[in-house]
Amino acid sequence: MKYFENRVKGREATFEFVADLCAGCETVLDVGGGVGLLKRFLSPKIKLDVVDLSPVAKSCGELLFPEVQFVTGTIDDVGGIYDAITCLSTVEHMQSYKPFLTSAWEKVNKFIVLSFFNGLGGTEKIRRFRRQNDYWKNKYSFRRMQKWILTELNPRHMGVKRIEVNRDYSPEPIVVIWKR
Numbered sequence: 001m002k003y004f005e006n007r008v009k010g011r012e013a014t015f016e017f018v019a020d021l022c023a024g025c026e027t028v029l030d031v032g033g034g035v036g037l038l039k040r041f042l043s044p045k046i047k048l049d050v051v052d053l054s055p056v057a058k059s060c061g062e063l064l065f066p067e068v069q070f071v072t073g074t075i076d077d078v079g080g081i082y083d084a085i086t087c088l089s090t091v092e093h094m095q096s097y098k099p100f101l102t103s104a105w106e107k108v109n110k111f112i113v114l115s116f117f118n119g120l121g122g123t124e125k126i127r128r129f130r131r132q133n134d135y136w137k138n139k140y141s142f143r144r145m146q147k148w149i150l151t152e153l154n155p156r157h158m159g160v161k162r163i164e165v166n167r168d169y170s171p172e173p174i175v176v177i178w179k180r
Contacts, residue, residue, distance in 0.1 A: 014115050015041040017174060018086055021113060022046060025083035029107065031075050031100070032090030035061035036068045051078050075103045082108055088115045105179070114175040 019041035022028050026047060030038050033050035034057040042048060050061060051071045058070040071078050075085075085104045091114050094100055104112050 014088060014174060018088065018113050018115075019043070021111070021176065022084050022086075025110065027080075027082045027084075029075070029078060029080075029082040029085045031085060031087040031104070033086070033088070036065045036070065038086065038088070039065045039068055049078065049080075049082070051075060075100060075107070078107070080107065083110045084108065084113065085111075086113045088113070091116065108179060110179060112177045112179075114177070116173050116175070 015038060018038065022042060026045075028038075028042065028046055028048050030036065030048060030050045032052055033048075034052055034054065036048060036050045038050075039048050048065075049069045049071065050058075051073060052058065052061075053072065053074070055072045058072050061068060061070045085108045087100075087104070091097060091100070101112070
């Protein structure tokens with residue numbers, strides 16, 4: 001359990017920011033949410049579902065948060081529509097963002113929240129990827145992040161109301177894609 005709690009250390013502001021965004025939501029899906037630690041920050045009124053590839057995370061999460069529904073798999077293994085979908089420090093591990101974003105867009109009513117790991121440790125795969133892609137430099141300007149989102153995620157076809165990039169609140173950039 002200590003391992004999972006250490007995943008939040010230093011990132012509390014990210015979880016608090018996401019919880020504030022989700023305050024008006026009834027249902028939230030956390031993609032790659034591990035043991036469901038986001039639940040600690042959300043209002044008890046919000047129904048949280050978590051999907052993660054790790055069966056160990058699911059087992060531990062069910063012990064920690066019995067009120068949360070856990071699914072082992074990907075976003076495509078989850079049915080239903082959610083007010084918000086969060087994906088915190090997970091997108092950079094995906095092979096392709098577009099199928100994920102397309103699936104998320106079909107399952108969300110209000111917005112999608114993405115946060116991006118900011119070089120605080122990390123795997124060699126992420127470091128190598130960042131060297132190849134200048135949008136991933138440790139200095140996340142709004143313009144760079146917006147260009148990266150428009151290029152890599154290509155949300156133009158989805159009817160996006162607006163895209164916000166927030167770096168002030170958290171040690172990692174947070175992207176909110178609002179649905180029309």
